Amino acid sequence: MKNLKxxxxxxxxxxDFGNELPKAKVYYRLDWEILYFDLYGKMFGLMTQEVSESATITLKGLPEKNEELRELYSNITPGYHTNKKHWNTINLATTQLSDVEIENMIRLSYxxxxxxxxxxxxxxxxxxxS
Incomplete structure (x- = not known):
């Protein structure tokens, strides 16, 4: 229960963090049934809206760094339904990564x-x- 909270x-x-980035908006995309991180019609992230142990966020990253992150953290896997080279999926139940580390990943994706x-x-x- 504590983990679900x-x-x-x-x-x-x-x-909220995604919505604070300049010109970005995060909204529920009905056709994909997901929270969509949008910048001028370009996706920079996807996140499940349902609270569960399997909730995830998928973010763009540098290909060589993506591989490294997958090797370091068991809760980071190749991007779900995205280009596996450029995108990683992070399980939000992870205790391996802090909120600040995930914020930095969101910022990089943006x-x-x-x-x-x-x-x-x-x-x-x-x-x-600037």
Missing amino acids: RIEKRIAHFQ QLVVKNLPVKDRKKVEVYL
């Missing part, structure tokens, strides 16, 4: 998407990042 808090916290935005959209975001 922790997972519930994490889901709410990471949703920054990787920013880098690939069209120039006009990237400039709108970079104003907030």
Whole structure:
């Protein structure tokens, strides 16, 4: 029960954290039945909304770092329903990773998407990042 409360808090916290990033929005995407982390129509994360021991967040990362993280942490696996090279899925029940470490992963995923935005959209975001 205690762990489910922790997972519930994490889901709410990471949703709020994603919404605080410049020009980003996190919303429930009905067609995929998932919380969708969006930046100008580009996905930078997916997170289950249901509170359970199997709740996850999927984030973009650097391919070489993704491999390293999977080897270090049993609760990080190749991205679920995403490109396994570029995305990792993290079980939110993990005690191996702190909220701050997962926030840093969300921020990196966001920054990787920013880098690939069209120039006009990237400039709108970079104003907030500098």
